[in-house]
């Protein structure tokens with residue numbers, strides 16, 4: 001059972017503003033049946049341009065319903081400029097917090113609000129065309145991932161999954177999500193305190209070779225084998241690690257990506273971060 | 283909440299420990315604390331009770347006591363069966379199982395697949411049934427084990443494991459069945475079957491959690507999974523969990539006596555509940571209605587989401603489960619419903635009711651009184667329900683199996 005706050009429970013059992021506004025000025029629809037949650041938000045403006053009424057219809061779990069209802073309460077009385085600034089964090093805070101696995105419910109609220117405002121302005125619901133779909137299972141784009149990561153200071157794939165569902169299906173996009181995060185945070189270093197890297201003594205060649213072999217064996221091979229492939233260490237030349245791929249991996253179009261990102265990330269993590277991986281074709 | 287009357291219809295998750303079982307166990311937490319392996323009479327009297335429990339379990343299963351090994355749970359029994367089949371036939375590296383197994387088997391097999399074993403995961407059809415011809419074709423010379431559950435925990439769908447065991451025996455291949463949900467609900471006579479190994483768990487039949495058994499047919503090659511001392515004739519090391527073993531024995535005896543009631547009165551309650559729920563618009567039953575456990579009903583309320591339903595039920599003291607994404611602990615609906623190709627509209631709104639002999643007519647009345655309101659309340663909120671009502675197309679979107 002989830003640990004919901006009293007406020008979440010209250011907004012779930014006695015949701016406020018269920019339904020549709022008559023003659024709405026803005027309509028935002030996000031989510032889908034396939035994804036397991038969906039939200040339709042409608043609002044109406046008064047003569048001063050403030051949100052006079054907002055209503056919701058939600059298909060989803062308790063926290064999705066509570067987030068939607070909370071959102072409608074929050075935006076009433078706001079100007080559109082104010083409403084545009086409402087983020088998923090505000091929704092979660094309003095509810096006294098959400099379980100981390102349920103943060104995507106608050107993100108759905110933010111996205112519906114943005115879509116409804118765009119609809120009012122005569123724009124397309126969601127700027128999907130601006131991004132590239134990264135998670136095929138849940139249809140999440142790189143733009144959405146970047147936005148949520150920035151707003152909520154997210155650094156891991158797991159956090160992204162909790163907030164957007166991206167990566168929560170087949171899992172094939174994990175590397176891509178990691179790459180987006182790497183790129184995002186490389187330019188903007190972690191705001192949280194950075195631990196000074198422990199001083200590392202340079203490895204001797206023998207130590208390095210042994211570590212590379214161990215890492216391939218422990219971290220890389222099982223993952224490749226799961227996909228019916230395998231990896232073989234051909235040679236180590238300074239910091240260049242030459243490997244060959246066998247089985248399904250070698251014929252797979254993702255081969256380069258597999259190597260470049262996955263093997264190299266692992267070797268850099270467990271050996272030293274100046275290694276580069278190259279594939280040798282048989 | 284705590285003072286509210288609880289209507290418990292989640293017996294496939296776990297069951298109430300029968301008062302008779304508690305009573306049978308109590309002395310072994312107290313004055314009768316001896317070790318059954320000891321040489322003195324103080325321990326010996328306990329060993330006699332363990333033997334009696336073994337006999338009680340064997341009687342329920344139509345087995346002989348030497349074929350019963352006590353374990354710590356159903357999961358351990360499943361793991362033991364699979365690992366033993368591999369360890370005792372090192373040159374065979376192929377396993378056949380299904381896509382709808384409990385994680386105890388499914389995750390174990392997936393783990394083996396990533397270690398280089400080959401695993402065939404058989405499909406099921408829309409009703410949750412297996413294609414026995416496909417199964418027979420999947421079994422090969424190098425198949426170490428076929429592991430197929432007797433009854434599914436989510437839908438209650440029963441697989442014809444006795445027939446499957448014959449197919450395997452004819453090909454000289456070991457057959458294991460996870461019968462955790464079947465024991466106590468279906469008549470079982472292992473003496474007359476070709477099943478090589480069978481797993482059961484105490485807490486699904488009114489014994490406590492944390493006790494199970496593995497049945498190993500005489501003549502089946504066996505390598506222990508938990509290694510150490512000589513307990514259980516060297517087949518499962520570790521000092522016996524005496525009170526729980528005695529509890530399981532008592533529970534098996536009770537289950538034998540209640541088997542008919544399960545298949546008459548409890549089944550009647552289930553059927554009345556199900557019929558009543560189907561009166562709610564846009565609901566459906568998941569799984570072959572004719573080949574099901576007598577106590578289980580998986581009902582989908584379309585266009586609403588399972589967790590929301592469960593929480594409203596919980597407020598009324600009604601306990602059940604769901605196969606929805608939000609409750610499956612992942613972001614996708616249950617693997618069983620997905621394997622069956624249940625449409626998304628229904629998978630997310632699936633509720634599993636599982637009854638026991640402790641359920642009453644009043645329980646069913648209570649659920650039937652409140653469920654329509656809960657569903658209606660959530661449907662008013664659901665954008666898809668609004669569209670369905672306006673007869674707009676709501677693409678069901680079948681879950682890709």
Ligand SMILES: Cc1ncc(COP(=O)(O)O)c(C=O)c1O
Nearest residue numbers: 355356357384386435462463483
């Ligand atoms: C079909 C099935 N197999 C295995 C298990 C696992 O049993 P246990 O909880 O005793 O490990 C369960 C129940 O959780 C089950 O329903």
